[in-house]
Amino acid sequence: xxxxxxxxxxxxxxxxxxxxxxxxxxxxxxxxxxxxxxxxxxxxxxxxxxxxxxxxxxxxxxxxxxxxxxxxxxxxxxxxxxxxxxxxxxxxxxxxxxxxxxxxxxxxxxxxxxxxxxxxxxxxxxxxxxxxxxxxxxxxxxxxxxxxxx
Amino acid sequence: xxxxxxxxxxxxxxxxxxxxxxxxxxxxxxxxxxxxxxxxxxxxxxxxxxxxxxxxxxxxxxxxxxxxxxxxxxxxxxxxxxxxxxxxxxxxxxxxxxxxxxxxxxxxxxxxxxxxxxxxxxxxxxxxxxxxxxxxxxxxxxxxxxxxxx
Numbered sequence: 001x002x003x004x005x006x007x008x009x010x011x012x013x014x015x016x017x018x019x020x021x022x023x024x025x026x027x028x029x030x031x032x033x034x035x036x037x038x039x040x041x042x043x044x045x046x047x048x049x050x051x052x053x054x055x056x057x058x059x060x061x062x063x064x065x066x067x068x069x070x071x072x073x074x075x076x077x078x079x080x081x082x083x084x085x086x087x088x089x090x091x092x093x094x095x096x097x098x099x100x101x102x103x104x105x106x107x108x109x110x111x112x113x114x115x116x117x118x119x120x121x122x123x124x125x126x127x128x129x130x131x132x133x134x135x136x137x138x139x140x141x142x143x144x145x146x147x148x149x150x
Numbered sequence: 151x152x153x154x155x156x157x158x159x160x161x162x163x164x165x166x167x168x169x170x171x172x173x174x175x176x177x178x179x180x181x182x183x184x185x186x187x188x189x190x191x192x193x194x195x196x197x198x199x200x201x202x203x204x205x206x207x208x209x210x211x212x213x214x215x216x217x218x219x220x221x222x223x224x225x226x227x228x229x230x231x232x233x234x235x236x237x238x239x240x241x242x243x244x245x246x247x248x249x250x251x252x253x254x255x256x257x258x259x260x261x262x263x264x265x266x267x268x269x270x271x272x273x274x275x276x277x278x279x280x281x282x283x284x285x286x287x288x289x290x291x292x293x294x295x296x297x298x299x300x
Contacts, residue, residue, distance in 0.1 A: 004183040011221040014164060014249060016291040027289040030266065033154040070220040071161040094291040096246035099164060116180065139177040141166040141244040 005112045006101045006146075013072045013100035015145065017088040021062045021077035024094065028066055028073060039064045041079075043126060050124040052083055057122075059083030074100075084122045084133050084143065098133060098143035106132055106148045118144070155262045156251045156296075163222045163250035165295065167238040171212045171227035174244065178216055178223060189214045191229075193276060200274040202233055207272075209233030224250075234272045234283050234293065248283060248293035256282055256298045268294070 018024040021039055029036045042048055042060045050057045058081040066073040076097065078085035088097040103109045110120050113134050121135040121143070129149035136144045168174040171189055179186045192198055192210045200207045208231040216223040226247065228235035238247040253259045260270050263284050271285040271293070279299035286294045 002180070002183040005181050009182055009218045011164065011218055011223075014161065014246075018291060024289075024291065030152070031155050031290070032159055033152040067159075069160045073161075092242045092245060094287075095242060096164075096249075096292050099246075137244075139174075140181070141168060141174065142246050 005116070006109060006144075007104055008101050010101065011071055011099050012102050012147065013074050013098075013145065014096060015074040015076055015098045015100065016095060017076050017078065017085050017092075017097040018094050019077065019089065021064055021075050024075050024077075025064045025066075028075070032066070032068075034066070037064055037066060042124070048124045048126065050083070050122065052081075052122045057081050057083060059085070059122075061085050088143075096142060098145045100131075100145035100147050103146045103148050106130060106146055109146055110134075113144070155266070156259060156294075157254055158251050160251065161221055161249050162252050162297065163224050163248075163295065164246060165224040165226055165248045165250065166245060167226050167228065167235050167242075167247040168244050169227065169239065171214055171225050174225050174227075175214045175216075178225070182216070182218075184216070187214055187216060192274070198274045198276065200233075200272070202231075202272045207231050207233060209235070209272075211235050238293075246292060248295045250281075250295035250297050253296045253298050256280060256296055259296055260284075263294070 025036050039062050045058050050059055060080045062077040064075045076085050118134050118136040120132050122133040132146040134144040175186050189212050195208050200209055210230045212227040214225045226235050268284050268286040270282050272283040282296040284294040
C-alpha cells in the first residue's frame with residue numbers, strides 16, 4: 001500500500017457554490033429542521049491574503065456552515081473579483097464545488113499533489129488557519145480543499 | 151425547531167458521475183494510497199426494478215465504493231438507458247451528483263420531500279435495500295439520495 005497524500009481519509013466538508021445564499025440556506029434548514037446559522041463574509045484581502053491562479057485577488061464570498069455530524073455543508077456565494085467560487089458557479093451553476101480534508105502540513109501536501117498533476121488554484125487565510133483549493137476537478141471530479149488550522 | 155424531514159443529519163455517501171470509472175478510481179486510490187476496490191455493475195431491471203421519471207428503465211451503471219470513515223465516495227459510470235446518472239454527466243461532466251443519507255421509511259420521507267417541491271426522480275433496488283434519488287438540485291444544489299437498508 002502506498003502513501004495517503006492527504007494524511008487523512010476523513011471528509012470534513014462538502015462545499016457548494018450558490019447564487020443566493022439566503023434561499024439555499026433556508027432550503028437546507030427547512031429540510032433538516034434546524035435554525036438558520038448566520039451568513040458571514042470572508043475577510044478582505046488585507047487579512048485573507050487570497051491568491052487566485054498565482055495572483056493576489058480581492059475575491060470575497062458570503063459563507064454559511066451547516067453542521068451534519070462529521071461533515072459540514074458549506075454554502076458559498078461569491079462576491080467581487082474572480083475566484084474559483086465564481087468559476088464554479090459560472091460553469092456548473094448551484095452545485096458541489098469541493099470536498100475538504102483537514103491536513104497538517106499544507107506545503108508538503110501541495111507539493112505532492114502538484115507532482116501528481118494537481119497544483120493549487122486558490123489559497124487564503126482565515127482566523128486560525130488557512131485553506132488551499134486544488135485544481136483536481138479533471139482527475140477527481142471535484143476540487144479538493146486542504147484545511148489547516150494552526 | 152421544526153422536524154428533520156430526513157430523520158438523520160449524517161451524510162453517508164458522496165456520489166460522483168464519471169466518464170471513465172477505471173481512470174477515476176485510479177486517481178482516488180493513488181491520492182489515498184489504497185488498493186483499488188472492485189468495479190461492480192448494478193443489477194439488471196428484473197432485480198433492480200429501476201424507475202426513472204416515473205417509467206421503468208433499463209439503466210445500469212458501473213459502480214465503485216471508496217470508504218472514507220463516515221463518508222463513502224461512490225463513483226458511477228452510467229451505461230445503457232437514460233438515467234439521472236447520464237443526465238448528470240451530460241449536464242455537468244465528471245462531478246458530484248448527489249449526497250446520500252440513510253433513512254428509515256422511504257415512502258414517508260418521499261412524501262414529505264414531495265410536499266416541499268422535491269419529488270423523487272429515480273428509484274431502484276439492490277440486494278438488501280433500495281435507493282431513491284430526489285429532484286432537489288434546484289433547491290439544494292445537489293441530488294439527495296435516500297438509502298434504506300432492509
